[in-house]
Amino acid sequence: ALSLKDNGFKVLMSEGNPYIGQDLDFEVKWFYAYLSEPLKQFLTQLDKEEKEGFSEDAGLIITPQQLADRTAWWENFAKKYPETIVGRPSLENWKSYLGTMMVGMDNSPVIEPGSSQKLSQYYRDAYTRIINNYPATQSAKLISPYFNLLQSKQVEKAKSLLKGYEAKKIIY
Secondary structure, eight states, X not given: OOOTGGGTEEEEEETTEEEEEEOXXXXXXXXXXXXXXXXXXXXXXXXXXXXXXOEETTXXXXXXXXXXXXXXXXXXXHXXXXXXXXXXXXXXXXXXXXXXHHHEETTEESBOTTSSSOBOHXXXXXXXXXXXXXXXXXXXXXXXXXXXXXXXXXXXXXXXHHHHHHHTTSOX
């Protein structure tokens, strides 16, 4: 009998619930020789991110550096290959990561709970990395004014800025 792995699937778990998902290593083994370079890069990045994880129980499990690096990677990739089959999904991934960087998650909030509007060190580190390491990106340009508002504890203005980004469909 063939196993799930033999057929390109594996058992994954999220929030304590197992489910069957795609095994990207299977695609590498059987199909990479037939794929375009952009598709290879896309799948390689997805495979890397899947192995590193992202969140669990509505909280981030990756480092601030990984969050910043992934956000910049998806932005740059989407800009490089907009007209390919992976162009739109890459743009969606970028917006999702950018949104996470700016909005946070329930168990990884941007503002520390009960902290009188203090920016979480996690996001401070992520913002600093993206601004310093990827200054030419749209991500850095969008995060910079938000970061400045949060550092000066102008949380309401920061929230207003986010609403503007959401209205323009820059983030979700």
